[in-house]
Amino acid sequence: MRRLAPYQTGLWLAEYMDMRCQLCRIYRSTPQSQLLHHQTQFRLDNITNVPPTRTALKQHSFLTNIRNQANSYLSSGLLCAHCHNDITWLPRPFEVDIAPSISLSIQASTYYEYPIRQAIRAFKHQEDMTKLPLLLHAIRQLPRPHGCHRNNSVIVAMPTTSQRLVKRGFDPVSILSAQLSKHWQIPVWQGIERIDDTVSQQGLSRAERLSNLDNAFALIEKPAVKRIILFDDVATTGASLQALGRTLHSSFGVAPLDQHQPSHGYHLFAYALAHGNQ
Numbered sequence: 277m278r279r280l281a282p283y284q285t286g287l288w289l290a291e292y293m294d295m296r297c298q299l300c301r302i303y304r305s306t307p308q309s310q311l312l313h314h315q316t317q318f319r320l321d322n323i324t325n326v327p328p329t330r331t332a333l334k335q336h337s338f339l340t341n342i343r344n345q346a347n348s349y350l351s352s353g354l355l356c357a358h359c360h361n362d363i364t365w366l367p368r369p370f371e372v373d374i375a376p377s378i379s380l381s382i383q384a385s386t387y388y389e390y391p392i393r394q395a396i397r398a399f400k401h402q403e404d405m406t407k408l409p410l411l412l413h414a415i416r417q418l419p420r421p422h423g424c425h426r427n428n429s430v431i432v433a434m435p436t437t438s439q440r441l442v443k444r445g446f447d448p449v450s451i452l453s454a455q456l457s458k459h460w461q462i463p464v465w466q467g468i469e470r471i472d473d474t475v476s477q478q479g480l481s482r483a484e485r486l487s488n489l490d491n492a493f494a495l496i497e498k499p500a501v502k503r504i505i506l507f508d509d510v511a512t513t514g515a516s517l518q519a520l521g522r523t524l525h526s527s528f529g530v531a532p533l534d535q536h537q538p539s540h541g542y543h544l545f546a547y548a549l550a551h552g553n554q
């Protein structure tokens with residue numbers, strides 16, 4: 277039997293066994309579908325356009341039941357409404373340039389402040405898996421980019437260096453990306469690697485961060501789909517996402533939607549768990 281990763285077991289327990297809020301641990305958690313309006317609803321495809329024959333209607337009601345069960349099963353919730361409402365979700369997106377007159381908009385799920393900040397730091401630096409349910413709740417607030425689905429899009433987790441991976445022993449961003457992938461039903465693509473072993477970005481100015489990241493990424497293969505969704509855990513100035521976007525743009529002409537530039541049919545999106553100062 278395949279061994280479950282420890283974080284996956286923790287999430288499973290948090291979501292399906294422990295009905296308490298994963299932040300205050302006092303109130304009962306509220307299903308995601310009852311929280312706010314901007315969450316992505318789970319949908320079973322092929323249900324909505326059923327022709328109205330008797331068999332089809334029977335099938336439709338059967339499938340509707342399954343869909344309702346699936347909805348309630350998948351939305352047992354991780355936070356209570358109080359804690360959810362205490363956090364500012366979906367800050368205004370901010371933009372970075374990836375080429376002259378081409379800017380990339382970065383959407384974070386929330387701000388990098390209490391309690392998300394403490395949770396991210398404990399998860400990244402102490403491998404504290406008990407913080408993962410809160411981070412997963414944050415990821416679920418991100419709106420899936422319009423028109424993206426499993427057959428036309430991939431998620432690119434901000435790559436880490438092998439040196440850092442060995443030192444840390446695990447890759448927090450890829451764990452979070454796997455959760456985003458599961459939530460949006462869009463696969464993760466690992467066609468880009470990080471080749472710099474430069475100093476950490478922490479404590480550097482914006483210009484220093486950018487020059488630090490020049491030539492930081494290398495493409496291993498060409499993406500098989502045209503919609504590329506970049507994801508990082510914390511976007512401070514957005515320099516890492518910017519550098520990754522620049523690499524993709526200079527290699528394939530990948531550009532954000534609605535830009536008056538040749539994009540060769542590729543579209544680029546950027547998301548982060550949190551936006552703020554380190």
Ligand SMILES: [Zn+2]
Nearest residue numbers: 297300356359
């Ligand atoms: Zn709570």
